[in-house]
């Protein structure tokens with residue numbers, strides 16, 4: 001399996017788990033070259049193709065890179081490590097592959113990313129939410145920020161506005 005980080009094709013499987021009644025196998029792999037870990041999903045019996053249904057009903061093939069790109073943008077200049085971004089994408093995929101096998105709505109993916117991101121970095125969460133939810137006006141954004149602050153303990157509140 002080609003390593004997503006260094007593109008070398010030399011890895012070992014360190015953990016395998018099946019989900020979706022055994023139809024999907026999740027493999028945690030480690031690259032021999034750069035030693036980084038990544039996750040692959042393999043569907044038994046057919047090549048794995050999940051369609052994403054967008055708001056305008058347009059269907060596009062699922063692409064993990066789009067989730068990663070969205071996360072990287074949201075985490076720009078934050079302290080979120082590249083590994084954490086991969087982990088968030090892993091969790092989103094795990095939830096998604098468990099529940100859907102043909103089509104998944106872009107809304108499900110967006111909400112799932114936000115759910116994961118919120119526990120990791122509040123600023124990144126707000127950034128992602130503001131793009132994803134397409135806040136109509138400043139009031140919507142302020143309301144969301146207020147909500148995050150209400151749920152954040154005092155020590156973290158300062159960090160939010162630094």
Ligand SMILES: [Zn+2]
Nearest residue numbers: 003006031034
């Ligand atoms: Zn590698």
